[in-house]
Amino acid sequence: MTATARPEHAAGRRGPGAPALPAPSARTVRWEIAIVLGLSLGRSAVYAVVQLIDQATRAPLGDQTTVLNPTVADRWAFDLTYQLLGIAFSLVPVLLVLHLLWLRGRHPFRVLGLDLRRPGRDLAWGLGLFTVIGVGTLGVYAAGRALGITTAIVANAMDESWYQVPVLLLSAARHALLEEVIVGAWLIDRLGYLQRLREAGLGASSSWAGTEGLFLPLRTWPVVLSLALLRGAYHLYQGVGPGIGNALMGAVFVLVFLRVRRVMPLVLAHFLLDAVGFVGYPLLARAGLLG
Numbered sequence: 486m487t488a489t490a491r492p493e494h495a496a497g498r499r500g501p502g503a504p505a506l507p508a509p510s511a512r513t514v515r516w517e518i519a520i521v522l523g524l525s526l527g528r529s530a531v532y533a534v535v536q537l538i539d540q541a542t543r544a545p546l547g548d549q550t551t552v553l554n555p556t557v558a559d560r561w562a563f564d565l566t567y568q569l570l571g572i573a574f575s576l577v578p579v580l581l582v583l584h585l586l587w588l589r590g591r592h593p594f595r596v597l598g599l600d601l602r603r604p605g606r607d608l609a610w611g612l613g614l615f616t617v618i619g620v621g622t623l624g625v626y627a628a629g630r631a632l633g634i635t636t637a638i639v640a641n642a643m644d645e646s647w648y649q650v651p652v653l654l655l656s657a658a659r660h661a662l663l664e665e666v667i668v669g670a671w672l673i674d675r676l677g678y679l680q681r682l683r684e685a686g687l688g689a690s691s692s693w694a695g696t697e698g699l700f701l702p703l704r705t706w707p708v709v710l711s712l713a714l715l716r717g718a719y720h721l722y723q724g725v726g727p728g729i730g731n732a733l734m735g736a737v738f739v740l741v742f743l744r745v746r747r748v749m750p751l752v753l754a755h756f757l758l759d760a761v762g763f764v765g766y767p768l769l770a771r772a773g774l775l776g
Contacts, residue, residue, distance in 0.1 A: 509589065511682045514675055517585055522715075525578035526667060530718035537721040537728075540636070546724045547633030554656060554763055555642045564644075568652045572659045579662050582671045596699060597670040598747025610745055611753030618734050619758055625733075629726020636724045640766035650764055657759035661752045668712055669738050670748035676711070677702040699746055709739045 509517070522528070540549055557571075558564040586593035594600045629635025643649050677700035684703060702708040717732030738751050 509678075511679055514679055518672065518675055521578055521582055521585075521667065521671075524581070525575075525663060526715065526719050530715060530721075533719050533722040533728075537724070540722075540724075545633055546636050547630065549636045550639060551636040551723045552639045552642045554640065554653060556644050561644075561646055561648075564646075565648050565652070568648075569655070572652075572655050575659055575663060579666045582667060586671075596674070597666065598745075598749050599666065599670075599752070600749065603747065603749075606745070607747060607749040607753060610741065610750035611757065614737070614741060614750060614754035615757040618737065618754065619761070621733070622730055622758065625726055625730035629724060629730070632726070634724055635726030638723055638727075640762045641764070653763040654760055657756050657763055660759050661755035664716070665738070665748050665751040665755055668716055668735065669742055669751045672712060672715075673702065673708060673739065673742060674700050676708050680704060701743060701746070705740075705743065709736050712736075712739050 519527075540546060543549075556564055557567045583593040586596055595602075626635060626638070630637070641649075641653060643652070680703045681700060713732045713735035716735030716738075717728040717730075720731040721728040738754075742748060742751060
């Protein structure tokens, strides 16, 4: 699947007041990727690998527990404040990648498909992904627990309070936006751009880039594999099973994004998966699906 390359600084293609920066070199794009990942999911992946090693060398993974949404302060006002601050600051890397797209004269929401232009189609894809991945996630979790390679996951350990459900829904939205905008869309665009630079033999003086639409990769499977491994890596703090399961989910999400060329279905599916897991955790636990 390909996308047409257009001059990034072509007159009339930018919105009013958009900056006319030159197209980025391969080195610039690599630095942008490294910085964004270092501030977000790449950092999480490093910590998750270290945490997995720490856990595995202490006791069997199957005997341990991972808490996803704990209470962080004894007094409700401070717990709520810390929860909201954590959600807000974790979304800064999302704003950064949108800003980087805008700096190059590209409309970030249209480029990534993070808008409401196709609500029906987005919802259909999102619900389909939610159903398939949701069933698969429960199966992988059960298998991991049976094999002793997955920790017991407590999706919600917040105290009962008036703000519990809103915070959990905001947390689900945070994870959906952070992971899908960066890993599910932006990195695909940037890796596709780097592939095109290599194919065209262009270096630091490259003067073309896409204004509208995506840079879809010329070779799909290297991108699918690398992004699947990244997604699996930053979930390893939950154990080997969730790492494998999320890597498979990542591969499916990349392929779907390459098919629909919009990130909104991925955001919707991810939000529903986390919202059901976080808010519905007590019901799932009582049903024996999270034991």
